[in-house]
Amino acid sequence: MDSKGLWALLWVLVVVGCAVALLPVASVGAVADAGATGATVQEDEEPVEREELDEADEVHIDVSLLENGSATFEVDYRYFLENENNTEEDWEELREQIDSDPEAFTEAEMEGWDSIRAEGQNETGREMNISNATVSTDESPAPRDIGHVQFTFEWSSFAYVELTEITAGDALSGFTLIEGTTLQITGPEGYAVHEHEPTADSTEPNAVYWDGGGTEFNDDQPRVVFIENGDSAAExxxxxxxxxxxxxxxxxALGLLATGAVIGWWLRHGRDDKPAPGGDVAAPPPSNEAPASGNAAGPPPExxxxxxxxxxxxxxxxxxxxxxxxxxxxxxxxxxxxxxxxxxxxxxxxxxxxxxxxxxxxxxxxxxx
CATH class of the missing domain: 1.10.10.10 (Winged helix-like DNA-binding domain superfamily/Winged helix DNA-binding domain)
Structure with missing residues (x-):
C-alpha cells in the first residue's frame, strides 16, 4: 500500500473513533432533556420543600384520641407573615408549591412520622399504622397574619385501652419538643384526665398541653391516663x-324503723318461749336457714x-x-x-x-x- 492509501486509512479510523466517542455524550444529553421535568427536578426540589417547612415559626402537634386507642394527628406549621423570616412573597411561593404538588409534601412529612411510628411499635409491642394523610394551607388574620400548613393523618393503636381507661403517650417515648413546638393530647368525649407526666404546661378536663423549649420526655414519657366519666365521679x-x-x-330513719319493728315483734311474741300450761314448751319459730348439706357450697372450683x-x-x-x-x-x-x-x-x-x-x-x- 502506497503512502496515499495509508493516509486515507488513517483518516477513516480517526473519523470512526470520534463518532464512537461522541455517542455516550449524545445519549446522556438526550436523557437529561427528556427528564427535565422528572426525577432530576424532583431530587432538587425535595430538600427545598423540607427547608421551607423547617423555617416555620411554630409547630403545633394536636393528638385527638378515639375510644378504640387510635388517634387523629394534626400537625400545624405556622408562619408569622411580614417578619424578617417569612414575608408575604415567601408564603405565597410556598403555598403555590404545596398546592401544585401536595403528594410530594405529604410523602416527605409522613416519612418522618413513620420513623417515629416504627420506634413506637417496637417500644410498645402494638401493631401500628399511619394512614389517610393529607395536607392543606390556610391563613388566619388575628391576632396576627399567620400562614398555616396543616398535615392530618390517622395513627392506629396509638394508645392502650383497658375497660374504661385509656393510656396514651408510650408511642412517643423519648420524643423531644424543640423551641417553638407544642404537643397537646386530648381524650375522647366523655373521658377526663386522671393523671399525667411530666407536669404539663397547661391542662383542661380532658386534655394536657406541653410547650417546647428543649422539653425532652423520659423513656416512659409522655404519659396521660384518661378515665371514662372523669375522676371526680369515681372519687x-x-x-x-x-x-x-x-x-x-x-x-x-331506716335504722329506727327496723329497731321499732324488732321491739314490736318481741312484745307480741316474746312470751311464746315461756312454758305453756301443762308443762309444754312452745315450739321455736321456724328458721329461715337452709339445712346444712354437703352440696351447700356448690361444685368444686375445678x-x-x-x-x-x-x-x-x-x-x-x-x-x-x-x-x-x-x-x-x-x-x-x-x-x-x-x-x-x-x-x-x-x-x-x-x-x-x-x-x-x-x-x-x-x-x-x-x-x-
Whole structure:
C-alpha cells in the first residue's frame, strides 16, 4: 500500500473513533432533556420543600384520641407573615408549591412520622399504622397574619385501652419538643384526665398541653391516663369520703324503723318461749336457714368456668369486690383477669366502675329495669 492509501486509512479510523466517542455524550444529553421535568427536578426540589417547612415559626402537634386507642394527628406549621423570616412573597411561593404538588409534601412529612411510628411499635409491642394523610394551607388574620400548613393523618393503636381507661403517650417515648413546638393530647368525649407526666404546661378536663423549649420526655414519657366519666365521679364513691348528708338521714330513719319493728315483734311474741300450761314448751319459730348439706357450697372450683369462679367470688363477697382481689384470690395474671372481667361485662353479668385508681366489680342491681 502506497503512502496515499495509508493516509486515507488513517483518516477513516480517526473519523470512526470520534463518532464512537461522541455517542455516550449524545445519549446522556438526550436523557437529561427528556427528564427535565422528572426525577432530576424532583431530587432538587425535595430538600427545598423540607427547608421551607423547617423555617416555620411554630409547630403545633394536636393528638385527638378515639375510644378504640387510635388517634387523629394534626400537625400545624405556622408562619408569622411580614417578619424578617417569612414575608408575604415567601408564603405565597410556598403555598403555590404545596398546592401544585401536595403528594410530594405529604410523602416527605409522613416519612418522618413513620420513623417515629416504627420506634413506637417496637417500644410498645402494638401493631401500628399511619394512614389517610393529607395536607392543606390556610391563613388566619388575628391576632396576627399567620400562614398555616396543616398535615392530618390517622395513627392506629396509638394508645392502650383497658375497660374504661385509656393510656396514651408510650408511642412517643423519648420524643423531644424543640423551641417553638407544642404537643397537646386530648381524650375522647366523655373521658377526663386522671393523671399525667411530666407536669404539663397547661391542662383542661380532658386534655394536657406541653410547650417546647428543649422539653425532652423520659423513656416512659409522655404519659396521660384518661378515665371514662372523669375522676371526680369515681372519687365520690370512695368510702373514706363519707356519704352525703341526705343519705345519712335516710339510713338513720331506716335504722329506727327496723329497731321499732324488732321491739314490736318481741312484745307480741316474746312470751311464746315461756312454758305453756301443762308443762309444754312452745315450739321455736321456724328458721329461715337452709339445712346444712354437703352440696351447700356448690361444685368444686375445678368444675367451674373462669366466669363462674368470678361470679361465685362476687357472691361470697356480698356482690362487690376489687379486681386486684380477684387476681390475688384466684391466683390469676392481670391480663387473664381483665379478659374474664371484660367477657362478663359484655354479657351484662357484672358491672365495673372505679374507686380511685382501682376497678371494682359488682353484681347488677336486680331492681334496675
Amino acid at each position: 365520690a364513691t370512695e368510702p373514706d369520703d363519707g356519704l352525703p348528708t341526705t343519705w345519712l338521714a335516710v339510713l338513720a 368444675l367451674l368456668s373462669n366466669e363462674e369462679r368470678v361470679l361465685r367470688l362476687l357472691e361470697e363477697r356480698g356482690g362487690r369486690i376489687k379486681q386486684q382481689e380477684v387476681v390475688a384470690e384466684l391466683d390469676w395474671t392481670e391480663a387473664k383477669t381483665s379478659q374474664v372481667v371484660g367477657s362478663l361485662r359484655e354479657d351484662d353479668e357484672i358491672e365495673v366502675f372505679r374507686i380511685g385508681r382501682e376497678n371494682v366489680l359488682s353484681l347488677p342491681d336486680e331492681d334496675e329495669e
